[in-house]
Amino acid sequence: MTNEFPTYTEKPVLVIGAAGVDIVGRMRGDLHEGTSNPAAIRTSFGGVARNVAENLARLGHPVRLLTAVGQDSLGDQLLQQAASAGVDVEAVMRVPDAPTGAYLAVIQSDGALHFALDDMRALSALTPDYVRQYTDLFEDSSLLFIDANLPKDTLRTVMSLARQAHLPVCADPTSSSLAPRLLPYLKRLFMITPNSGEAAILCGRPPSDRPRQALETARCLVSQGVGIALVTLAEFGVSYATSATSGHIPALRTQILDPTGAGDALTAVVIFGLLNDIPIDDAVRLGVTAASLTLRHRGAVLPDLSLEKLYDQLV
Numbered sequence: 001m002t003n004e005f006p007t008y009t010e011k012p013v014l015v016i017g018a019a020g021v022d023i024v025g026r027m028r029g030d031l032h033e034g035t036s037n038p039a040a041i042r043t044s045f046g047g048v049a050r051n052v053a054e055n056l057a058r059l060g061h062p063v064r065l066l067t068a069v070g071q072d073s074l075g076d077q078l079l080q081q082a083a084s085a086g087v088d089v090e091a092v093m094r095v096p097d098a099p100t101g102a103y104l105a106v107i108q109s110d111g112a113l114h115f116a117l118d119d120m121r122a123l124s125a126l127t128p129d130y131v132r133q134y135t136d137l138f139e140d141s142s143l144l145f146i147d148a149n150l151p152k153d154t155l156r157t158v159m160s161l162a163r164q165a166h167l168p169v170c171a172d173p174t175s176s177s178l179a180p181r182l183l184p185y186l187k188r189l190f191m192i193t194p195n196s197g198e199a200a201i202l203c204g205r206p207p208s209d210r211p212r213q214a215l216e217t218a219r220c221l222v223s224q225g226v227g228i229a230l231v232t233l234a235e236f237g238v239s240y241a242t243s244a245t246s247g248h249i250p251a252l253r254t255q256i257l258d259p260t261g262a263g264d265a266l267t268a269v270v271i272f273g274l275l276n277d278i279p280i281d282d283a284v285r286l287g288v289t290a291a292s293l294t295l296r297h298r299g300a301v302l303p304d305l306s307l308e309k310l311y312d313q314l315v
Contacts, residue, residue, distance in 0.1 A: 010061075010062065010142075011062070011140060011141055011142035012061075012062035012063055012064045012088065012140070012141050012142065013053075013056055013061060013062070013063045013064070013141060013142060013143050013144075013145060013271065013275070014063075014064050014066065014137050014138065014141040014143070014144045014145070014167075015049045015050075015052055015053040015056070015063055015064065015065050015066070015144075015145045015146075016049060016065075016066040016067070016126075016131075016144065016145070016146050016147075016150065016158055017047065017048055017049025017050075017067060017123075017145075017146055017147030017148075017149050017150060017172075017174075018047035018048050018049050018050065018067065018101055018120055018123055018147055018149040018174075019045070019046075019047035019049060019050035019065070019067040019068075019069055019078060019082075019092075019100075019101060020045070020046060020047045020050070020069070020078070020100055020101025020102050020103055020118075020119075020120065020122075021043060021044070021045055021046065021074055021078065021100060021101070021102050021103070022043065022044050022045070022046035022102075022103045022105070022260055022261075022300055023041065023042075023043050023102065023103070023104045023105070024041070024042055024043075024044075024104075024105045024107060024260055025039040025040070025041040025105070025106050025107065026039055026040045026041075026107040026108075026109070026111075027039050027106065027107065027108055027109045027114070028040065028109065029109060030109075031106070031108070031114060039106075040298075042298050042299070044299045044300055044301075045077075045078050045081055045082070045300070046103055046260065046261065046300040047067070047101055047103070047147075047149075048147035048149065048172050048174055048264055049065065049067055049145065049146070049147050049149075050065060050067065050078070050082060050087075051261050051264035051265070051268075051300050051301055052145050052147075052172075052264050052267055052268045052271075053065045053082065053087045053145075053268075054082060054085045054087060054301045055264065055265050055267075055268030055269065055272075055290070055301055055302075055305060056268045056271065056272060057082075057085050057086035057087045058085060058086065058301070058302070058303070058305040058306070059268070059269070059272045059305060059306065059307060060086075060307075061272055061275065062088070063086070063087055063088065064087075064088040064090075064091060064137055064141070065082060065087050065088065065089050065091070065092060066091045066092065066126075066131070066134060066137070067092050067093070067123065067126065068092070068093040068094075068095050068122045068123050068125050068126045069092060069093075069094060069095065069100040069101065069122055070094070070095050070096075070098055070099045070100040070122050071094045071095060071096045072099055072100055074099070074100040075094060075100040078100060079092060085301075091134050091137060093125060093126055093130055095122045095125045098121040098122040098124070098125065099119070099121070099122065100122060101118070101119060101120045101121075101122050101123060102118065102119045103116060103117070103118045103119075103260075104116065104117045104118070105117075105260060111235075111295070120149050123149055123150065123151070124151055126150065126151065126154055127151075127153070127154060128153050128154050128156070128157035131154055131157050131158055131161065132157065132161070135161055135165075138161045138162060138164070138165040138167055139165045141165075141167060142275060143167065143168045143169075143170065143190070143271060143275065144158070144162050144167050144168070144169045144170070145169075145170045145171070145172075145267070145271065146158060146169065146170070146171050146172075147171070147172045147174045148171065148172065148173050148174040148175070148178035148179060148181045148182055149174055149178065150181075152181060155181060155185075159185055159188060162188075163188065168190035168191075168227075169185075169188060169189055169190055170189070170190055170191040170192070170193070170267065170271060171185070171189050171191070171192050171193070172192075172193050172194070172263070172264070172267060173192070173193075173194045173198040173199075173201075173202065174198075175198070176197050176198055176201055179194065179198040179201045179202055180201065180202075182202065183202060186202065186221065186224045186225050186226055187224065187225030187226075188225070189225070189226045189227065190227045190228065191226070191227055191228040191229075191230065191270070191271075192221060192226050192228075192229055192230070193230045193232060193263060193266065193267045193270075194221075194229075194230075194231060194232070195231070195232045195233070195234070195263065196208060196209050196213075196214050196217070196231055196232070196233055199214070199217045199218070199221065199229070199231045200217060202221060202224075203217050203220040203221060203224075205217055205220065209233050209234075209236060211233065211236060211237070211239050211248040211250075212239075212248075214231040214233055214239035214248075215231075215239040215240075215241065215246060215247075215248055217229075217231055217239075218230070218231045218239050218240055218241035218246065219241045219246060221241070222241045222242060222243055227242065227243075228240065228241075228242050228270075228280065229241050229242075230266070230267070230270065230284065230287075232262075232263045232266060232291070233251075234251070234262070234295075235251050235295070236250065236251060237249045237250040237251040237288050237315075238251075238266065238284060238287070238288050238291075240280075240284050242280060245280060245281060247281060247284075249284055249285050249288040249315060250288075250315065251288055251291065251292045251295075251315065252288075252289070252292035252293075252313070252315050260299075260300050261294050261299070261300030261301055262291040262292075262294040262295045263291065264300065264301075265287070265290040265291050265293070265294040265301070265302070265305070266287035266288060266290055266291040267287070268287075268290070269283070269286050269287040269289075269290040269310065270283045270284055270286070270287040272307075273286050273287070285314060285315055286307075286310050286311075286314070288315050289310050289313050289314050289315045290302070290305065290310055292313075292315060293305075293309070293310075293313060
């Protein structure tokens with residue numbers, strides 16, 4: 001495994017992590033506890049890994065998804081939708097004794113996340129033994145993306161298989177509670193995409209949404225061995241660093257309809273850009289454009305995402 005830039009290849013990206021259904025309610029006014037609150041509620045398929053996989057597929061890059069979903073109707077629908085978007089779902093595990101994963105979020109009227117709940121019990125069935133059945137996928141991929149929803153033992157196995165296959169690894173810490181799972185592997189990551197709170201935990205610093213402080217945190221991650229650190233700042237864009245360059249790209253000024261999936265869009269587009277020999281600064285700019293467009297969309301993935309659309313709307 002390496003944290004050097006991958007060279008251009010048409011080999012698939014292997015994506016391992018969470019998949020489920022998103023239920024997102026956006027408040028129409030102030031939130032009042034202990035009673036029903038008027039809101040606009042939508043459902044769509046989500047999960048960090050699944051979102052990254054669909055974004056890559058919609059950009060036209062081959063992608064394989066390794067996750068676990070329930071043996072239920074939601075699992076059937078999720079796999080059908082992912083396959084129709086171009087994602088290879090042949091390696092997905094079906095779990096008979098747990099439901100397909102779910103994410104429940106309450107969004108404030110200004111678009112900010114108020115709180116969220118998730119049920120990813122199905123992913124606990126994604127054991128090291130199951131992953132080892134797909135060693136060939138590691139050997140036949142250009143890059144691996146993981147999210148920190150993976151069980152600790154499975155994460156260890158995934159990282160070991162990636163090292164044996166000399167496969168660059170990109171990781172999303174997913175949440176402040178899960179981010180510490182990545183601490184043992186920072187030196188082995190080609191890229192990491194935390195938000196400011198997750199990045200602060202990984203660096204042992206106070207969290208800050210200010211671009212300058214986020215830039216220092218990105219540099220901190222690089223000093224710990226990460227190849228590329230992207231610290232996402234929602235409507236403030238992203239601060240990024242490598243050993244050779246660093247910077248901040250502001251987001252498009254836009255009303256936030258739904259923050260779900262914006263960071264996953266950024267991650268997927270940066271991966272796509274790097275695999276297609278786009279310089280890191282330009283790849284991050286494209287990624288921020290994808291995140292900004294996703295913030296305007298009521299759903300986790302833009303259904304009409306394309307490279308042409310990104311360049312038309314480039315920040």
